[in-house]
Amino acid sequence: MISTPQTEQALLTRAQHIAGLNFAELAAELHLPIPADLKRHKGWVGMLIETALGAKAGSKAEQDFAHLGIELKTIPINAQGFPLETTFVSLAPLANNTGVNWDSSHVKYKLTKVLWIPIEGERHIPLGERRIGAPILWQPTPAQEHQLRQDWEELMDYIVLGKVEQITAKIGKVMQLRPKGANSKALTKGIGKQGQSIQTLPLGFYLRKEFTAQILQHFERGLHNI
Template identity: 50%
Template sequence: MQYENPQALLDYAQSFAGFTLGELCERYKEQIPQQLLHKKGWVGQFLEMILGATSGSLAQPDFPEIGVELKTLPIDELGRPLESTYVSVLPLTNIQGLRWENSVVRHKLMHVLWIPIVASRDIAIENRQIAMPFLWQPTREEESVLKKDFEDVLDQVSMGRIEQVDARLGDILQVRPKAANSKALTDAIGPDGSTIKTLPRGFYLRPQFTKQCLLKQFS
């Protein structure tokens, strides 16, 4: 499915507001998983499918022709985000020449279609409801903070301090482990410049930040 502009995508996404995941699965003949523990990305993949995202797992926005990334945002009944939002993998090797301006993180966060979903843990998956989708772009100030967070992390990685980086670093972006299990190790730069093995990491948006995005949109 091709969209002429972000507004066309938003209009279509907003037509799903109010529907439950169960109702949408019935409409699109999709099997709903019994639980999401081992299918954490299923909701996002399902919505990408019904909205016609073309990017797949490529390191670019989900709708590259209009430069928009799709992000689902699990919220509680009061509209508060339930978790941090995954953005992209944190590169741990070959980072020479990598800057905020040419990073995957920036490409994905320059224009986001947020799809909030009322998804408290006590709500069965099929009864979780799509709230009103909205488009978001960072302000100049927000991008400045995102850039600083990104560069601070890259500095630590380049100096071989990945094991000292934890979720406390960064005002908007934080780093968290991104692995199926503790055996899924990857290469990283060690303290003396040699190669070490460590858990893959990812960049995530803090829930306090996505909460502010929601408040600005719906206040």
């Protein structure tokens, strides 16, 4: 059992230790089996990295390293270092959201400080051979937080005003709202046009690839300096 790092530096040191390893090497170190593919094991890579770094939050609503104020995010990238998918941040509060503002929002809480772990994500690379990149410890700049706040407030206006069904993935410059659920039958409570309670799809806040690409490029990290 890997112990939880007690300081930011200890966490960074551990993340730097696994940089350069491929999934097979890290899984062997942790005595974990590797699935044949990720079709039925979508969360396996995240679980592998969480285990290696001693994260304890799991699927809880708190940060992965709440005692350090740090969230952990793996980010699959291509050979050019560009993210291959959007990054899930948190579920959107579709009901009981009176008085929720940016400063008290779950999105701001989750993005206060993030440890990004870039990973090779191209499908032609066998799962066990995909490598882990150098870690990036990131905090939003004032400009980035302003962008995030603007998108959050615009998207939350749709929710609060009962326009949840008008939300599309095109709204938001750096962050978007998309359905987040195992299937279209997983419904949750929301607010309708007349303020009535309705059943709707759970929605999640996701960071756009262009936004996370800027973070990676700013640090000039990824898989090139392993």
